[in-house]
Amino acid sequence: MEKDWTTQQVDTMPVIALRGLTIFPNVLIHFDVAREISIKALEEAMTAGSPVFLVGQKDLAVEKPEAKDLYTVGTVSKVRQILRMPGDNVRVMVEGLCRGNLEELKRTSPYLEAVVRTIPGEKAGHNSAKTEALIRSTYEMFQQYTELAPKTAPDLLINVLASEDPGYIADFIAQNIAMRNSDKQAVLEELRPVRRLERLYRLLCREVEILGLDMEIQNRAREQMSDNQRDYYLREQLKAIQAELGEGEGGADSELGDYRKKIAQAKLPDDVRERLEKEVNRLAKQPYGSSEATVMRNYLDVCLELPWGKRTKEKISVESARKVLDHDHFGLEKVKERVLEFLAVRQLTPDLKGQVICLVGPPGVGKTSIAMSVARALHRKLGRISLGGVSDEAEIRGHRKTYVGSMPGRIISTINQAGSCNPLLLLDEIDKMGSDHRGDPAAALLEVLDVEQNSTFRDNFLEVPFDLSDVLFITTANTTETIPRPLLDRMEVIELPSYTDEEKLQIAKRHLLPKEMKRHGLNKTQLKVSDGAIRELIASYTRESGVRVLERNLGSLCRKAAMKLVSEDVKQVRITDKDLKNLLGAPKYYPERQVLEERVGVVNGLAWTSVGGELLEVEVNVVPGSGKVELTGNLGDVMKESAHAALSFIRSQADRLGIPADFYKEKDIHVHFPEGAVPKDGPSAGIAITTAMVSALTGAPVRRGIAMTGEVTLRGRVLPIGGLREKTMAALRNGIQTVIIPADNEKDLDEIDQTVRNALNFVLVDQAEQVLAQAILAPGAALERDKALDSKLSDTQGRGHAHLRQ
Structure with a gap:
């Protein structure tokens, strides 16, 4: 006897979890079932003659769903037909009866079974004027959908027009149009018919808009394809003519095609794309082996290898940057604080442009390594350019592409090597650039480091603008005296002080000595260097602001220790301040x-x-x-x-x-x-x-x-x-x-x-x-003090001799 589904009731029935499919009431539909638990649920429903509860699965990748993986609202359905397909698949035809609410999932093996509370549908009554207007608008929108959507059955519109029930219209249209499964589930969970139809209408408007755009794109692509076919026929004819004239080459056409494909795929600005397409068209007219064609190929290769539009995702975190700087460097508290302030500003305003930092300090205090730590903290690619001794402006701006062997400048080359448009470029030794008859490279850097100009930086080789505004520039120098004033004005100077002896001691213990021991194949148990030895090393064997000489002396101690471990068959070498003279020779400095x-x-x-x-x-x-x-x-x-x-x-x-x-x-x-x-x-x-x-x-x-x-x-x-x-x-x-x-x-x-x-x-x-x-002392003060010291010393010696005589 058929149950009355117009009343609310609670039943226990098998459950089938649907992946990527939503079943609505009053709809007859067939689908394939492959999972074993779903097939057993069907067999149980057919054997017991009970309905089956069809409910959507939230995550399609879950093979054995539980209660948390299922939606709560589904459809109580009747199994009409089961057809076994080749293999283990089963095709089933079901008819949706009514909505149901999943109260409790009683079992998950060997099939899903749940307690389901049926949700009876509201009976259709007399529609208000507002509801009638909504139904008519839905009719028109669905008619537009059937005209735009491919493979739409013509009888779908007839079924919709034949009904005046807003709930049924919403369910029927939602079942038969292609849209996201989450949207269909939202329609299914809406129990009020008019609200359900309103929601469907909004979704239908969006789908019609998407189909219209899709049709427009297809038409545009079809027109472009016809133009491309015309160009293809003309190029084939030109290729045949060139072959008759003896000018054709087997790989010429494919080479031009590769260039055009790369230009189309690259994220190029419009003016750059237009310029490169002109170069490709000029290359097509050149004899394959000519020198001018070689120059053009080199130019196209360099331009297309640049990372146009490629950016690394910057991760700005002051705390993580603080950890990186503290791990890599000891001391330099004011410098670290200034760098962290710079990063804090970037964290608040990521689009801030134009901050160029110049790290100034003596050699060996860690300028370059701080820049590397900043790049690591920001997760940016690092590009390093050494400017020491550079005296040719073309090193910065590049060479004109008028001869074979021309190349871009160091700025563009380093960005190409970094592989992104927003690397951290380290301009090392900016105070040691020279100038001669070939130009002034410092003047060329004015455009590179100027935020108002570097968004359209033009390299002499590229001859097209390249945006440097996303690049973070950090420069290093030993002194600002030799940096031209206009160039210095574009940079914010952060001074790195000399290290104190106590800071050198901590740096040697935490960084330099472990680094040198690892470099020389020593572990912590094989070599022990006392703090006194390091202090004596700093005071008597080095005289510097940085720690490079100290690092070399520690490396020398490691080599001496390695020699002892190998030749004298000892397991551990301990070095104190008394051992330094035998290991490193006489002290080089006497501070006192x-x-x-x-x-x-x-x-x-x-x-x-x-x-x-x-x-x-x-x-x-x-x-x-x-x-x-x-x-x-x-x-x-x-x-x-x-x-x-x-x-x-x-x-x-x-x-x-x-x-x-x-x-x-x-x-x-x-x-x-x-x-x-x-x-x-x-x-x-x-x-x-x-x-x-x-x-x-x-x-x-x-x-x-x-x-x-x-x-x-x-x-x-x-x-x-x-x-x-x-x-x-x-x-x-x-x-x-x-x-x-x-x-x-x-x-x-x-x-x-x-x-x-x-x-x-x-x-x-x-x-x-x-x-x-x-x-200045008084003229006789020093002599009187020396006499007093001599007298005191004589008295002390006299008392000592008297003591010996006794």
Whole structure:
């Protein structure tokens, strides 16, 4: 006896999970069943004469669905016919009876069985004017669909027109049109007939729009295909004519076809595409073996190999970048913070253009490796260009393609190697570019690093614009002095300071020593280097701002250890500070030697160089003569002028300094800077020269452990200087305890490393008299102190001998 499906009831029945298919009520449909659990569910339904519940499966890839993998609303259906197909497939015809709600999945093996609550359909009544208008609109839209959709049965429209039930119309149309399964499921789950028809109408409008666009695309493709066929026939005729003339080549036509195919597939700007198509058409008219054809092929190959429109997905995370920078580098806290600020801004505004960073610092402090760490943190491709010694503008802009062998510049070549339009380009040693008759490469970089221009950068070889606005440029330099001012103006300078001895110790322990041990095949148990050995290595065997010499010395220790492990049959090598002399020879530097003595006419000055700070001695000797002043030591004009200004100041203050007023007539003064092979120039040696002259003229020694930097004027004012951070680090490296600096440089003390500030005593001066008062002892003070020390030593020795006699 047939059940009454117009009332709500709860039944237990077999379940078939449908993949990519939705069954609606009051529809007769057939489909194939392949899964074993579905076939057994059909057999159970046929045997028991019960209906089967057809419900959609959310994930089509799941082979053994459970309750969470099924939708809750499906269709209670009656199995009309089962037909077994060749193989294990079964074709079944079912008739949808009504909607059902999946209450509980009772079993999943050997077939799915569930408790289903039937949802009776609403009976069709008298339609309102609004519902009638909706039905008519649906009629028209479905008629448009049947006209556009291929292979649509003509009787579908008749079945729709024959009904005035909005629920049935919605179910019937949804069953018989092609749309996403999720959309069909949404229609099935809508229980109110009018709302269901409204939803279907919106989906039907979208499908009609898609079919219209699809038809338009097909027509356009068909027209283009006819044009291509015409071109094909003409090209075949041209090929036959060229073959008769002896100009045809077997691979010429296929080569041109390959170029056109690559041009069509590449994401090229319209002007670039047009230019390359013209080049291909010109190439088609050239004899195959001509030199001009070779130039054209080279040009097309280079242009089509460029990564037009290819970008790597940038992952900007300040926290992950912080981890990368802390893992790769020790210290450099201000530099890391500035880089992280830059990344934080990019995280908030990914489309921000035009930030070019210039990392400036001495060699070996990690400029290049920081840029590499930034590229790794951003997940960008890295391209490195070394600009040291580049003096040809064509290295940047490329060569004109007027001869065989021409090539693009380094910028375009590096982007091609990186394989993306948004790499991180590292321009290394930007301060070491040269210029000659072939042009100025620094001027060529002005366009590359200018955000207003580089979106249309034109390489001389390409002759078409290439967008560099997505490229992140990071440059490195040892000094900004040799960078042209317009180029420096386009970059944001981040200075990397010299490393302190404590930072070098940590870098050696965390990075350099493990790297060198791995490089030399040593593990942690085979070589042990004490902290004392590393400290002694830093103090007595290296004198640098970076850590390259330190790394080489650690590599030397690893080689010595490897030799011992192999030749002496030992299992472990331990190196302390006492072993360094036997392994590396005598110490190369004695930091304390220069500050243990109080010498007359010798002053420790401080100098800034491109490789960091240096201690610079100033020696002055006064001998009887006729008032000549001699300056030696490979000095520049600025330093010579400082010496003459110092002498004029001393002459004006001779009576206050206790110097004979006519010393400039009877004494020859010789100012010398040791290491004469090294050029020296700069405006910061004035007070050192003044102090050395006064010391030599009065015979008063200079205090031990003191160094100074600053310029002096004719009136004795002390002017501020630059490079204070590097100079103070050099003072600390050389065992200096007190540093005299201009008072105007007090603001720069905040930039000095905290370790250096705690280790040094800074004396701020604004007049040369203050410098002399701090630096020069009274003429007899040193002699009296030496006598007191000798007396104390004699007393100590006497007590020691008396003790031995007892």
